[in-house]
């Protein structure tokens with residue numbers, strides 16, 4: 001049986017940044033010499049799958065050595081079964097923005113669930129219902145219930161608990177008022193349903209413009225530089241480092 005740490009990146013919402021977070025986490029772990037398997041359960045979009053195919057193609061074409069994860073064959077159910085028994089340090093599972101049987105199965109195996117969300121009440125609604133007059137959190141909603149079910153199932157089947165982290169993605173440097181309101185609701189909900197809220201990532205072009213090469217800011221070096229990058233990438237690297245530290249991943253990569 002595998003002793004890999006299983007990380008599920010999930011949210012019942014498209015466009016929240018699941019695939020972006022997944023690929024950045026995987027590359028950060030690879031650069032710490034961790035052995036990583038990646039499973040992309042978004043069978044339709046395959047964003048993460050494409051990213052790592054691009055990475056292999058780019059590295060081969062440029063004659064550059066890069067660390068790569070292992071990827072099981074695409075078929076979702078098969079992939080999940082193989083992935084969960086691999087001899088690797090981490091299995092990172094990207095999921096679709098919808099409630100599917102396969103996504104639920106993945107959640108039930110998670111040691112850590114990472115949920116990115118935009119700084120918006122539209123995204124907040126899949127986690128908790130907010131009173132339209134007072135903006136108080138009334139109760140947990142769709143995705144919080146999915147995680148609750150996964151926690152129950154996992155505790156009953158294998159024991160152990162699931163760490164759940166919610167992070168804000170694509171934070172804008174403006175909009176402090178909306179951010180503060182969303183922050184307060186997240187803090188309330190985090191106590192109610194048991195997740196940790198962490199800062200996450202700002203909205204930065206560098207997080208998406210390296211995608212077609214299958215690269216992230218963590219890869220950039222003198223030989224790995226497919227496009228002109230500004231100094232802003234230094235801030236992005238730092239932000240990612242903080243993210244992996246707050247997730248508690250780098251300690252266990254050794």
Ligand SMILES: Nc1ncnc2c1ncn2[C@@H]1O[C@H](COP(=O)(O)OP(=O)(O)O)[C@@H](O)[C@H]1O
Nearest residue numbers: 014015016017018019020170202203204207208
């Ligand atoms: N922090 C960020 N900065 C800039 N663009 C981002 C960021 N996070 C996500 N994006 C972009 O937002 C879109 C949705 O992100 P994606 O990771 O595909 O979400 P999901 O997998 O949840 O559907 C993509 O175009 C992606 O490049």
Ligand SMILES: [Mg+2]
Nearest residue numbers: 018019042047
């Ligand atoms: Mg995706």
